[in-house]
Every structure is written in structure tokens, then in C-alpha cells.
Amino acid sequence: MTDTTGKVYIVGAGPGDPELLTLKAKRIIESADVIIFADSLVPPEIVAFAKEGAQVVGSKELNLDEIMDLELSSVSEGKIVARVQSGDPAIYGAILEQMRILEENDVDFEIVPGVSAAFAAAAVLKSELTVPEKAQTIIMTRMEGRVAMPEGEQLRDLASHGCTMVIFLSITRMTKVVRELTSSGYTEDTPVAVVYRVGWSDELVIRGTLKDIAAKVRAAKITLQALIIVGDAVDPGLDKGGAVSHLYSADYTHRYRKAASVNGKG
Ligand SMILES: C[S@@+](CC[C@H](N)C(=O)[O-])C[C@H]1O[C@@H](n2cnc3c(N)ncnc32)[C@H](O)[C@@H]1O
Known part of the structure; x- marks a missing residue:
């Protein structure tokens, strides 16, 4: 008992x-x-x-x-x-x-609950995965392997959204991942990062585009425990003049704060 x-x-x-x-x-x-x-x-x-x-x-x-x-x-x-x-x-x-x-x-x-590798990787990349006007959706998925994907969830189906994608369990099929992604929503110059063993002492970050990432991963000989993050959100140059959230903008009113100009301060 x-x-x-x-x-x-x-x-x-x-x-x-x-x-x-x-x-x-x-x-x-x-x-x-x-x-x-x-x-x-x-x-x-x-x-x-x-x-x-x-x-x-x-x-x-x-x-x-x-x-x-x-x-x-x-x-x-x-x-x-x-x-x-x-x-x-x-x-x-x-x-x-x-x-x-x-x-x-x-x-x-x-x-x-715990901190997913997805969010630890975003932190290491210094990325906000939801970027105004670029990507407001994150898809967490994997490449089909021994586990079959449900209908409509093939990588090429999901790629058609062009949003931020975090791909688990797929690093050994990098060439196929790239082929699927570029056959649908992403162009070859879409930024990609591969983060190997985030939070471990041998953590490694590889940045590139869908054009060169497979070769870079092959050269680094990474075959396990890595995440692939795809989309404009991982572009390291994104902060240079791109759209930003209204949330903390001085001229944006919301439930807890009036815009500076409405307050008579602007
Ligand atoms: C079985 S899944 C587990 C995912 C886990 N539950 C999470 O939330 O991060 C294993 C996959 O997660 C990713 N992963 C887990 N730990 C990782 C780490 N420290 N660095 C990079 N990727 C990791 C890799 O894609 C790996 O193949």
C-alpha cells in the first residue's frame, strides 16, 4: 500500500x-x-x-x-x-x-516549473523574442524525426508565419531544417543563432543566417544539446533604429500611467 x-x-x-x-x-x-x-x-x-x-x-x-x-x-x-x-x-x-x-x-x-533552455538562450543572445512590428509570436517546435509531426506542424508549415521560431531536438538535421525554413516563410538572409549547452561551462553561440548556419554548425561539430533560434529577433543589429514597444514610451497612456503630454508635462 x-x-x-x-x-x-x-x-x-x-x-x-x-x-x-x-x-x-x-x-x-x-x-x-x-x-x-x-x-x-x-x-x-x-x-x-x-x-x-x-x-x-x-x-x-x-x-x-x-x-x-x-x-x-x-x-x-x-x-x-x-x-x-x-x-x-x-x-x-x-x-x-x-x-x-x-x-x-x-x-x-x-x-x-523551470527556466526553459529557450529563454536561457534568448538571454545569452541578448534578444527579445517578441519584437514590435517584426515578430509578436514565438513558435517552439522541432524537426520531424523518429517522432512524426501532427498534420500542419511540419517545419515548412510553421515557417510560413515568418515569426520567431525556437527549434528543439533538431541540430543533427540542420541542413534539412534550413531547407524546410527557406522553402516557406524565411529568406536566406534571415538571422539564425544556434546555442549549444546554454548554462554549461562549454556553452557556445553560433550566429549566422539561413544561408551559412548549417556550414557553421558542421564546422563547430555540434551534434547535440543545442537550440536553433530563427527570425529577426535574433538579429544583433535590431536595436539600431528599429521599432520599439510603446509600453514605456513617455507619450503612451495606459492603465497605470498617463502620457507625459496628457499629464501636462510634455
Ligand atoms: C528533451 S528536450 C528538453 C527541453 C527542456 N524541457 C527545456 O525546456 O529546455 C531536449 C532539447 O532541448 C534543448 N536543450 C535542452 N537543454 C539545453 C541547453 N542547456 N542548451 C541548449 N539546448 C538545450 C536541445 O534542443 C535538446 O535537444
Whole structure:
């Protein structure tokens, strides 16, 4: 029978930099009895916060049954389990199947959000992904691979919007990514950045355009753990005279502030 004091936390660990853990994620990692962490994407520094005596297990060589057996048996002993995943668990976190099994077994669980690699990469690029008059939409997606894409979600379909696109899990198919993107909404001179292992000590940023990015990625020999961010939002020259948001503009009135001229100051 399940001990009612046990609980599973599905914890977003952020992109890798321990300082990008939320306070809650750190607290749970520090107090968990069992930590199962995605050791292909989460560095050991993150689980170094575990308390003495905690059982710390890497999950990259385990299958779902093995992971869930460990979670369920630990919870049945009244233990607190931290299932630590990269970035935010809601993005390509494969948590649905875990949650189903936890629910079927009446196990109490909670999800702790984390900083997605997408936003850590935007920070490193010093980019606002939503730029007035250029891109007000962000598409987070992946290239079709072993996982088939639902109808209408092929890269070339999504590219027709020409907005900011953040592409996960696709760095090994860079040439095809570029072909799909340029066959639809983007021109060859569209800015692109590839961010490898953001938040890790060997983080690397490659900037280019859709014309040259595949060759640059090949030359850098990057074959895993990288994001591709496409669109005007990653143009490093964008701040030079482009459109800006009205939000903090002195002559823009909104609920909390009157425009300077309306205030009689302008
Ligand atoms: C299974 S998905 C997990 C995404 C994660 N849930 C997130 O929110 O960032 C793994 C993919 O995310 C991206 N990724 C995860 N961590 C990364 C990092 N530190 N730097 C760059 N890309 C990363 C890569 O595209 C990688 O192939």
C-alpha cells in the first residue's frame, strides 16, 4: 500500500546553470530522499545539492518502467522523490506518461516549473523574442524525426508565419531544417543563432543566417544539446533604429500611467 506521506516532484532544473534553478527546485532537491535526474541534459552540479544519504540516480539508461518502479517503491516507503528534468518539464519533458502512472497508483505529485533552455538562450543572445512590428509570436517546435509531426506542424508549415521560431531536438538535421525554413516563410538572409549547452561551462553561440548556419554548425561539430533560434529577433543589429514597444514610451497612456503630454508635462 502507498504511504500517504510520500510524494513525487517533477522538477524543472533549468538549462544547466545551478543559479538558474528556482528556489523551490533547489529546496526540493535539497530535501528529497530519492533524486532521479535526466543525466543526459542535467549536469551533476544540479544534484550536488542533494542531502547526505539521498539516493541519486541518473535516468539516461533507464526505461520508463524502471523509472516508475523506483518512484512508486520509494513513495510507498513514504519517501520524497524528485524527478529532475532539464529546462521546463512542460516542453518535450515526456511527463505525460509518468503522470498517468502516478495517477493510476494514487500517488501525490506536483510539477515545479523551470527556466526553459529557450529563454536561457534568448538571454545569452541578448534578444527579445517578441519584437514590435517584426515578430509578436514565438513558435517552439522541432524537426520531424523518429517522432512524426501532427498534420500542419511540419517545419515548412510553421515557417510560413515568418515569426520567431525556437527549434528543439533538431541540430543533427540542420541542413534539412534550413531547407524546410527557406522553402516557406524565411529568406536566406534571415538571422539564425544556434546555442549549444546554454548554462554549461562549454556553452557556445553560433550566429549566422539561413544561408551559412548549417556550414557553421558542421564546422563547430555540434551534434547535440543545442537550440536553433530563427527570425529577426535574433538579429544583433535590431536595436539600431528599429521599432520599439510603446509600453514605456513617455507619450503612451495606459492603465497605470498617463502620457507625459496628457499629464501636462510634455
Ligand atoms: C528533451 S528536450 C528538453 C527541453 C527542456 N524541457 C527545456 O525546456 O529546455 C531536449 C532539447 O532541448 C534543448 N536543450 C535542452 N537543454 C539545453 C541547453 N542547456 N542548451 C541548449 N539546448 C538545450 C536541445 O534542443 C535538446 O535537444
